[in-house]
Amino acid sequence: xxxxxxxxxxxxxxxxxxxxxxxxxxxxxxxxxxxxxxxxxxxxxxxxxxxxxxxxxxxxxxxxxxxxxxxxxxxxxxxxxxxxxxxxxxxxxxxxxxxxxxxxxxxxxxxxxxxxxxxxxxxxxxxxxxxxxxxxxxxxxxxxxxxxxxxxxxxxxxxxxxxxxxxxxxxxxxx
Numbered sequence: 001x002x003x004x005x006x007x008x009x010x011x012x013x014x015x016x017x018x019x020x021x022x023x024x025x026x027x028x029x030x031x032x033x034x035x036x037x038x039x040x041x042x043x044x045x046x047x048x049x050x051x052x053x054x055x056x057x058x059x060x061x062x063x064x065x066x067x068x069x070x071x072x073x074x075x076x077x078x079x080x081x082x083x084x085x086x087x088x089x090x091x092x093x094x095x096x097x098x099x100x101x102x103x104x105x106x107x108x109x110x111x112x113x114x115x116x117x118x119x120x121x122x123x124x125x126x127x128x129x130x131x132x133x134x135x136x137x138x139x140x141x142x143x144x145x146x147x148x149x150x151x152x153x154x155x156x157x158x159x160x161x162x163x164x165x166x167x168x169x170x171x172x173x174x175x
Contacts (some may be wrong), residue, residue: 005119007158010126016165021121030082034060037091066094070112077116088124102144110155
């Protein structure tokens with residue numbers, strides 16, 4: 001089963017995927033809800049989060065949730081709203097650092113994506129294009145992220161890869 005009103009936006013770091021996803025959400029004409037999975041664990045992340053909030057402005061409602069993403073989608077998705085989840089990469093990292101089972105958490109997430117009450121725009125990094133991580137944790141994360149990205153791409157109707165700010169539609173039914 002695919003979710004026809006959901007778009008999965010993939011790309012590398014600083015590829016322009018978040019800006020593309022934000023435009024997509026705003027172009028829907030629905031009330032935009034920004035679901036932030038990142039946490040401000042240091043000064044740099046505090047600054048990044050503040051910059052992104054200021055850049056989005058007051059039009060967006062923001063929900064900050066580093067772990068319970070499936071619950072947020074179940075609770076906040078609806079026909080008059082578009083949820084932008086930025087990003088699945090930070091969410092999965094949070095899951096693994098909390099020592100939760102990534103497969104179990106991904107299963108719950110996929111179910112909620114498929115049952116969402118309204119459109120979703122999901123952002124994730126494509127981490128498998130770089131060098132092989134040096135540490136076992138790094139390799140486990142890369143592998144788990146690759147599996148999650150494959151599962152999300154299979155569960156949604158629209159998948160776009162962003163490189164240098166340009167979209168390459170890998171799968172497109174509607175939006």
